[in-house]
Amino acid sequence: METHITGSLGVILAGGFLVGLGTRMANGCTSGHGVCGISRLSLRGIVATVFYILAGGLVMAGARHLLGWI
Amino acid sequence: MRRNLSAFLCGALFGAGLLLSGMTDTTRVQGWLDVFGDWDATLAFVMGGAILPMAAAWIVARRRRTALLGTPLPLEQDATVDAKLVLGSTLFGAGWALAGLCPGPALASLGYGGTGGMLFLIAMLAGMVAAPAAKARLDHMTARG
Numbered sequence: 001m002e003t004h005i006t007g008s009l010g011v012i013l014a015g016g017f018l019v020g021l022g023t024r025m026a027n028g029c030t031s032g033h034g035v036c037g038i039s040r041l042s043l044r045g046i047v048a049t050v051f052y053i054l055a056g057g058l059v060m061a062g063a064r065h066l067l068g069w070i
Numbered sequence: 071m072r073r074n075l076s077a078f079l080c081g082a083l084f085g086a087g088l089l090l091s092g093m094t095d096t097t098r099v100q101g102w103l104d105v106f107g108d109w110d111a112t113l114a115f116v117m118g119g120a121i122l123p124m125a126a127a128w129i130v131a132r133r134r135r136t137a138l139l140g141t142p143l144p145l146e147q148d149a150t151v152d153a154k155l156v157l158g159s160t161l162f163g164a165g166w167a168l169a170g171l172c173p174g175p176a177l178a179s180l181g182y183g184g185t186g187g188m189l190f191l192i193a194m195l196a197g198m199v200a201a202p203a204a205k206a207r208l209d210h211m212t213a214r215g
Binding site: 004005006007009011012013014015016017018019020021022023024025026027029030031033034035036038039040042043044047048049051052053054055056057059060061063064065069070 | 093095096097100103104105106107117120121122124125127128147148149150151154155156157158159160161162163164165166167168169170171172173174176179183184186187189190191192193194195196197198199200201202204205208
């Protein structure tokens with residue numbers, strides 16, 4: 001099975017820590033806010049999804065294209 | 071027993087969905103977030119495709135107080151948009167982009183992710199342990215203005 005998890009230890013640990021901290025702080029993730037929230041037109045779900053996709057896009061741009069981490 | 075069996079089957083179905091849809095492939099996920107680079111739009115259809123049956127499920131759930139197996143359904147909607155929601159989601163998005171895993175696929179990665187997946191999961195649990203203190207601090211800061 002293909003997974004392609006990065007081999008860079010720092011990126012894995014930083015990514016994991018941020019995902020754990022952020023999802024518990026916001027009380028939800030892609031499934032909770034994205035799928036379950038948006039499907040019942042929850043304001044919290046919509047706001048959360050906008051922010052994590054925006055942050056993901058910006059961090060991806062910075063980490064991949066400016067810094068070359070991933 | 072029935073509840074455990076149901077939980078097991080729902081979990082298995084969810085995991086199979088994550089695998090089939092590509093949510094467990096970190097390259098695909100990172101390609102989806104790479105809006106400013108070589109953008110792979112396909113995962114948007116995964117989210118759209120998951121929202122449609124879920125919306126139908128909510129219509130059924132609205133007429134019930136408990137799930138089929140007796141668990142209370144969370145029918146009251148909370149519309150509070152606060153700093154915890156916004157900052158938490160921003161931090162989550164940052165981590166999601168860095169490693170290409172969100173919590174569901176991270177758990178599923180126990181089955182296929184090797185050492186990297188396991189390290190991600192341990193770091194994720196550490197972040198979850200740190201969250202209540204960070205939330206309290208944020209509440210304190212926003213309360214003072």
